[in-house]
Amino acid sequence: MSDLLIREAKKADVEAVVRLHEADALAGHGDAWTEANGPVYEAAFATLAAHPDHTLYVAETEGAVVGTFLLSFLPGLTGVGALHAELRAVQVRSDLRSRGIGARMVAFAETEARRRGAAVLELTSNLKRVDAHRFYERLGYAKSHAGFKKKLGPAR
Amino acid sequence: MSDLLIREAKKADVEAVVRLHEADALAGHGDAWTEANGPVYEAAFATLAAHPDHTLYVAETEGAVVGTFLLSFLPGLTGVGALHAELRAVQVRSDLRSRGIGARMVAFAETEARRRGAAVLELTSNLKRVDAHRFYERLGYAKSHAGFKKKLGPAR
Numbered sequence: 001m002s003d004l005l006i007r008e009a010k011k012a013d014v015e016a017v018v019r020l021h022e023a024d025a026l027a028g029h030g031d032a033w034t035e036a037n038g039p040v041y042e043a044a045f046a047t048l049a050a051h052p053d054h055t056l057y058v059a060e061t062e063g064a065v066v067g068t069f070l071l072s073f074l075p076g077l078t079g080v081g082a083l084h085a086e087l088r089a090v091q092v093r094s095d096l097r098s099r100g101i102g103a104r105m106v107a108f109a110e111t112e113a114r115r116r117g118a119a120v121l122e123l124t125s126n127l128k129r130v131d132a133h134r135f136y137e138r139l140g141y142a143k144s145h146a147g148f149k150k151k152l153g154p155a156r
Numbered sequence: 157m158s159d160l161l162i163r164e165a166k167k168a169d170v171e172a173v174v175r176l177h178e179a180d181a182l183a184g185h186g187d188a189w190t191e192a193n194g195p196v197y198e199a200a201f202a203t204l205a206a207h208p209d210h211t212l213y214v215a216e217t218e219g220a221v222v223g224t225f226l227l228s229f230l231p232g233l234t235g236v237g238a239l240h241a242e243l244r245a246v247q248v249r250s251d252l253r254s255r256g257i258g259a260r261m262v263a264f265a266e267t268e269a270r271r272r273g274a275a276v277l278e279l280t281s282n283l284k285r286v287d288a289h290r291f292y293e294r295l296g297y298a299k300s301h302a303g304f305k306k307k308l309g310p311a312r
Contacts (some may be wrong), residue, residue: 017233040237047237048269053209076245081196081203083306086230088230113308123304125301126301133304138270143283143302143304144282144304146283146302147278147279147299148292148293149278149297151276
């Protein structure tokens with residue numbers, strides 16, 4: 001993977017990024033690149049691209065998008081006003097795993113988080129992703145928290 | 157707790173909010189209201205107060221701040237462009253727990269998250285906070301994720 005390039009995503013990458021999420025059979029979020037969804041994803045990308053606190057990245061090799069992650073920065077009061085970085089929506093193409101692409105993406109995110117002054121890099125990972133959990137622990141991440149989610153229906 | 161008021165924090169509340177975090181012996185983040193830290197916290201609060209995606213709240217009863225949480229909104233691509241809400245930095249004064257203050261704060265956060273169009277409300281909670289985990293599960297939160305953190309030192 002010596003030719004791996006990690007760069008900010010462009011509008012032309014959105015379909016490839018969504019297809020990486022779509023291929024995630026283990027713990028995806030119902031993502032699918034369809035005629036109806038395409039404009040929704042493009043609008044969501046435009047929101048991210050215009051937002052100073054969030055950046056969507058792709059990992060590219062031989063002209064193909066093979067990985068993606070979203071890096072977000074959140075101000076806060078705790079930790080004596082620490083800036084928190086969050087690594088979100090991480091995917092590596094399934095046939096290219098265990099070749100160091102994920103480690104390169106995480107290292108890139110850490111460098112960028114340090115550059116922007118974040119005190120901590122955080123992420124949550126579905127409990128089903130046991131391989132990913134070993135991967136993050138190998139990279140020095142402490143599995144210190146439980147992650148809770150509630151889907152919000154319409155107001156009752 | 158019928159007189160409980162949940163409202164946006166003001167600058168005058170910052171010390172009380174920090175002291176709630178300072179009193180958290182279980183899983184705090186080294187917070188302490190000191191002469192040196194005070195201006196740092198006030199600057200961090202000013203950043204939050206000016207930011208459209210983050211709001212610091214307090215729960216007040218009889219003129220005293222007895223609880224706090226931070227509600228953050230994060231755009232994203234997954235979940236077909238779903239807006240995510242995050243509940244962060246939740247504290248209830250230790251002598252006033254199990255009286256429904258936390259449940260009122262969570263309900264407030266859910267209402268606000270729905271109003272702003274979030275599809276999901278997420279949070280992480282230190283693995284040591286087993287009582288809090290039962291509390292969130294009672295309120296309909298699924299413990300579906302593991303939360304990882306890495307402190308970022310200076311660049312190597």
